[in-house]
Amino acid sequence: MSLTTTKRAGSLKTGVGPLHFANKGNSYKSALPLLPFFAFIAYFLVFPLTFIVRDAFLDNDGKFTFENFAECFKGVYGHSFFVSIQLSFISAAIGAVVGALIASAIVKTGSRFRKATAASASVLANTGGVPLAFMFLAGFGTEGLVTRALKFLGWNIYGGTFTLFSSAGIILVYSFFQIPLMVLIFSPALENVRPEWREASDSLGGTRLTYFRRVMVPLLFPAFISTALLLFANSFSAYATARAMTAGTLPLMPLLIGNLVDGNVIANQQHLGQAMAVCMIGVSIIVMSIYVLVLRFSKVKR
Amino acid sequence: MKQKLNLSNRIVLLAGGAFFIFPMLAAFEFSLRTNESKSYGFDNFRWIFEQDGFKSNLSVSFRLALVTAICVLVLMVPTVVYLHLGGARWKRLVEFICLVPLVVPVISFALGVGTAFPIFLQSTVYELSFLYVIVSLPYTYRALDVGLSSIPLLTLVEASRASGASMRQTLMYVIIPTIRTAVNGAIFLAIALSLGEFTLAVLLHWDTFPTWIANVSQGHVLNAIALSVLSLFGAWVVVMIFALAPKSLRSNKIQEATK
Amino acid sequence: MISENRVSVELKGLRKVYGTAVALDNFSLDIAPGELVALLGPSGCGKTTALRILAGLDTDHEGQIIINGKDIASIPANKRNMGMVFQAYSLFPTMTVLENVAYGLRVRKVDREKRNKKAQELLDLVGLGEMGARLGHQLSGGQQQRVALARALAIQPNVLLLDEPLSALDAQVRTQLRDEIKRIQIEVGTTTLFVTHDQEEAMAIADRVGVMRHGVLEQCAPPQEVYLNPATVKVAKFVGAMNLMPVEILSSSSVSIYGQSVALREGGNVAGTMALVRPEQLSLALAKTQGRASATVFNLTFLGPLTRISVRMTGDARTLFVSMPSSAALEFVAGSLVDVRVLATSVLLDA
Structure with a gap:
């Protein structure tokens, strides 16, 4: 309705944008079409979550107790917090940095290559579990192809303390899906960087370094950090790959929980597993709150 | 915006590519080894297809994926469309809900489901499909949200309604075709997740293709590697079909209309 | 059809x-x-x-x-x-x-x-x-x-x-x-x-x-x-262009604009002191006696078939716009001393 032509005119008219439906009657009526969604969420998400939190506070006789949580921080269970968080942090850092580097090289290629890599990245980001574990055994195991090739070139990766079943090995394996995930999520942010900005910076006398520091970093930092946190959560909760790789030798939180609840232990430990699961949610909430805060304080609107 | 690749970019791409390709090549090489060492063949692959579990578990996983995809389509598409129209005031709440699965590690979620769900629901393998809808929420929501934000949705809906279409017809004839790429993306994500999910399946004691692979791997190393190669290759084929399908469908449609 | x-x-x-x-x-x-x-x-x-x-x-x-x-x-x-x-x-x-x-x-x-x-x-x-x-x-x-x-x-x-x-x-x-x-x-x-x-x-x-x-x-x-x-x-001001001209009230049905009496129309602001007159409802003539000219031309804008002329009133220095066929506007240049006539037969009042 304004004199100037506006794109997406439909939603700009005299306050009759998307909100005009919402004026219908009282506000709760407008939630009616969302009822199936809310019901689905309530039953399949909220319901299980309340149960697990409740059960984490029960002992074997169904009485309220903090004992499970006290147990969580003792011995191997307490140690697993440290191992899990450290491993996830390193894995996220490596995945984010390497992934960002690869993504920034990919955006400079032709559109066909970009499409192919995006499709491949979506496959690789979803690999995990046994297939991934065996691929790395075939490649980086003691008899693996890559191991032998590197040995031939004079670098024995097993010369030190490295094994595929240690933290370092797990981090290497996780990189196989962390890096593609970073590429997948970070690329759109990179594609929003317009060549004009580089030209503008150059024409104003900026060096490559000032462009990187003054334009790229402020622009991409929020996307970078938020994706890195996503990678953290991704490796923190990874279970299938860890289980396939370590066979229980590494004290990772998901593995311990899996052992606790998956049959062959005394019944008492069911509730300990639930308390551990609640603790994992707690760690995740802290990490994701950072994610939300970063998004909120990012100056660049998407 | 093809730019010149400088040397450092080339090195990054080559090194990155090598990291991903070599384990796959290695796995492929292993998968071709036969038990009478020093010779290559397809014995390991043949062995897989001879297993009873192969077909049955694969079919379970495909059926799960199908049900998951249908649930996403039926539940999420109308929901996100409504959030872009009349339900805008609920958008932040729904957005928040859709982030929750990122916060809840799947293993924690699996434990909750195990204790919370009544027997009747736990008696069918399709409970996994509903859970996969939940786990894939962050990705399906985002895909649909981005798709709907990129079209003049309100005008299209009003044009359709003024033409006499019901909301259902509008959804079927106008909205879904217009955001087909986003819908395909959301469904593809849900399918990929369903086909590869392991944690929920194993902790809720269901047999799916991924849990079957895990079982087979114990004691049959070469066969398991062959399976790994096969499943990765299979995923690749599916992705390529999806990546190419929308385009070819659309061009067919135009040709048909031109006749 | x-x-x-x-x-x-x-x-x-x-x-x-x-x-x-x-x-x-x-x-x-x-x-x-x-x-x-x-x-x-x-x-x-x-x-x-x-x-x-x-x-x-x-x-x-x-x-x-x-x-x-x-x-x-x-x-x-x-x-x-x-x-x-x-x-x-x-x-x-x-x-x-x-x-x-x-x-x-x-x-x-x-x-x-x-x-x-x-x-x-x-x-x-x-x-x-x-x-x-x-x-x-x-x-x-x-x-x-x-x-x-x-x-x-x-x-x-x-x-x-x-x-x-x-x-x-x-x-x-x-x-x-x-x-x-x-x-x-x-x-x-x-x-x-x-x-x-x-x-x-x-x-x-x-x-x-x-x-x-x-x-x-x-x-x-x-x-x-x-x-x-x-x-x-509101309609008068929104549709087309309008000059605001000061009036003296003569009776409940007529006013005087720069000494010319014009009928008053209903619908205006009763307490108003300004008449609304369209640019084409004014006409100009070169002043015969220089000393008593009512206005001076200070700008002409050629708009194709029409020309819009801006004049400044001698008495109160008010600016008015007059529009006329371009052929008729040829006799005026910036600086011309002119007499302004109101052609409108009835006007609306505004504050």
Whole structure:
């Protein structure tokens, strides 16, 4: 309705944008079409979550107790917090940095290559579990192809303390899906960087370094950090790959929980597993709150 | 915006590519080894297809994926469309809900489901499909949200309604075709997740293709590697079909209309 | 092609509030069968709200919407049988032009052959008969709006609703399409409501123009009358240009403007001290006696057939605009001493 032509005119008219439906009657009526969604969420998400939190506070006789949580921080269970968080942090850092580097090289290629890599990245980001574990055994195991090739070139990766079943090995394996995930999520942010900005910076006398520091970093930092946190959560909760790789030798939180609840232990430990699961949610909430805060304080609107 | 690749970019791409390709090549090489060492063949692959579990578990996983995809389509598409129209005031709440699965590690979620769900629901393998809808929420929501934000949705809906279409017809004839790429993306994500999910399946004691692979791997190393190669290759084929399908469908449609 | 159902529209006492803002207040409008009424007003005046209420796209309003004697206020948008053309970007992007036009018939379950035939007829009517197989984005903006018009007409609507259909187009295309819409509207004879912020457009296309300000319909009359006899000060000031000239009140029915007596019209501000006079209702003559000249020319703007001359009054240094045929304006140059005459026979007063 304004004199100037506006794109997406439909939603700009005299306050009759998307909100005009919402004026219908009282506000709760407008939630009616969302009822199936809310019901689905309530039953399949909220319901299980309340149960697990409740059960984490029960002992074997169904009485309220903090004992499970006290147990969580003792011995191997307490140690697993440290191992899990450290491993996830390193894995996220490596995945984010390497992934960002690869993504920034990919955006400079032709559109066909970009499409192919995006499709491949979506496959690789979803690999995990046994297939991934065996691929790395075939490649980086003691008899693996890559191991032998590197040995031939004079670098024995097993010369030190490295094994595929240690933290370092797990981090290497996780990189196989962390890096593609970073590429997948970070690329759109990179594609929003317009060549004009580089030209503008150059024409104003900026060096490559000032462009990187003054334009790229402020622009991409929020996307970078938020994706890195996503990678953290991704490796923190990874279970299938860890289980396939370590066979229980590494004290990772998901593995311990899996052992606790998956049959062959005394019944008492069911509730300990639930308390551990609640603790994992707690760690995740802290990490994701950072994610939300970063998004909120990012100056660049998407 | 093809730019010149400088040397450092080339090195990054080559090194990155090598990291991903070599384990796959290695796995492929292993998968071709036969038990009478020093010779290559397809014995390991043949062995897989001879297993009873192969077909049955694969079919379970495909059926799960199908049900998951249908649930996403039926539940999420109308929901996100409504959030872009009349339900805008609920958008932040729904957005928040859709982030929750990122916060809840799947293993924690699996434990909750195990204790919370009544027997009747736990008696069918399709409970996994509903859970996969939940786990894939962050990705399906985002895909649909981005798709709907990129079209003049309100005008299209009003044009359709003024033409006499019901909301259902509008959804079927106008909205879904217009955001087909986003819908395909959301469904593809849900399918990929369903086909590869392991944690929920194993902790809720269901047999799916991924849990079957895990079982087979114990004691049959070469066969398991062959399976790994096969499943990765299979995923690749599916992705390529999806990546190419929308385009070819659309061009067919135009040709048909031109006749 | 003439539609069988020529309907009358009565809007009675419409009122619509968004939060605390009144978008439309006590809005009443009758449209005769086959008539084209244009609602004219600035952004946010409520003209689009009125159209959307008639379409059924805005609900929860007060007042009645009567079509052919029947109140349809409770009928949802998709059952009202209104053909609507939007500002822009309303073609369904996945459908061909022909499918777009046939869409209304498709959702009415008309079989393919029949609806394609009808759609083709309408494409021929809007001059795009050859474009049926294209997709919307392969057409120019003007062509897209023609398709939108064909789509709106394909359902043989009770009322054709045009919501700023030309405002996203280039000036040249706009004029051309405006005339075409008028031609087609006369040809099919559908009762039409046209919403625009462009005066020239409203004047050129409408049988009657409704001028709106702040949610209120100030006047609804044929274009000539709106222009020559504006009913209210708001209409007078919004439509065309106006000079504000100081007056002396002579009686309740006449005033004196710079010594000339002119009749007073009803509808103005009774306590006002200024008369509203259009630039073409003033004339200039070179002053005969230099010392008693009433004004000095200080600028001439050549506008093709017309020239607009700015003059400064000798007495109060007030600036007035006078417009006259360019041929008549040749005798004046900047600095000419002139006498100003008021040609208007009656004027409105404003504060």
